[in-house]
Amino acid sequence: MTRWYTEKKREHYYKQAKRQGYRARSAFKLKQIQRRFAPLHKGDIVLDLGAAPGGWSQVASELVGPTGTVIGIDLSSIRPLDGVRFLKGDLTEDTTIDALRELLGKRDVDVVLSDMSPDISGVYSIDHARSIYLCEHAFKLTQSFLKPKGCFVCKVFTGGSLNEFIAQMHQRFEKIYQFSPQASRKSSSELYLIAREFHRNIHQ
Numbered sequence: 001m002t003r004w005y006t007e008k009k010r011e012h013y014y015k016q017a018k019r020q021g022y023r024a025r026s027a028f029k030l031k032q033i034q035r036r037f038a039p040l041h042k043g044d045i046v047l048d049l050g051a052a053p054g055g056w057s058q059v060a061s062e063l064v065g066p067t068g069t070v071i072g073i074d075l076s077s078i079r080p081l082d083g084v085r086f087l088k089g090d091l092t093e094d095t096t097i098d099a100l101r102e103l104l105g106k107r108d109v110d111v112v113l114s115d116m117s118p119d120i121s122g123v124y125s126i127d128h129a130r131s132i133y134l135c136e137h138a139f140k141l142t143q144s145f146l147k148p149k150g151c152f153v154c155k156v157f158t159g160g161s162l163n164e165f166i167a168q169m170h171q172r173f174e175k176i177y178q179f180s181p182q183a184s185r186k187s188s189s190e191l192y193l194i195a196r197e198f199h200r201n202i203h204q
Helices: 002-020 027-037 055-064 094-104 124-145 162-170
Strands: 045-049 069-074 084-088 109-114 146-157 173-179 190-198
Touching (some): 027 055, 055 069, 055 084, 069 094, 084 094, 094 124, 109 124, 146 162, 162 173, 162 190
Parallel strands (some): 045 069, 069 084
Antiparallel strands (some): 146 190, 173 190
């Protein structure tokens, strides 16, 4: 019964994404995060990490409107999308960070989104560790590019290192919420962290 329900839910969001013109059903995860926490606003500059195939960038572009800016980064190529700039590169490499800095100029971003997932090995402890590794790199980017009072939304796999990572985030963000969107699979270990009120100096 549980497996049947999970498959039906996946099929529902997949079909809904096709109907509404979204590139991935994960678009509904960001929509549900937005409905609950409203991290994105008109005119915002948004950085979307792990952007392929572009579902989150589509939603972000709709929410920030024509006065906003969305920049997506991924290792994979992404088909062009109106209102979105894409960078192909590895965010753990300096060349990608330099290209991003050049694209932004002197501007900082209002929101950093990360829906990055590691290559799944099937070994839970390894997948959790890889997920934390990606989250730490995304968090590092917030310290270079996020405006004071900015917001960070990050997908992580639950596990033993999660609380330690959240403690790191609390050094830079006033409030951190944990959220499981309805569009996530019921059996999934993924969790979204919504961090608000960024500050540049470490907060003990």
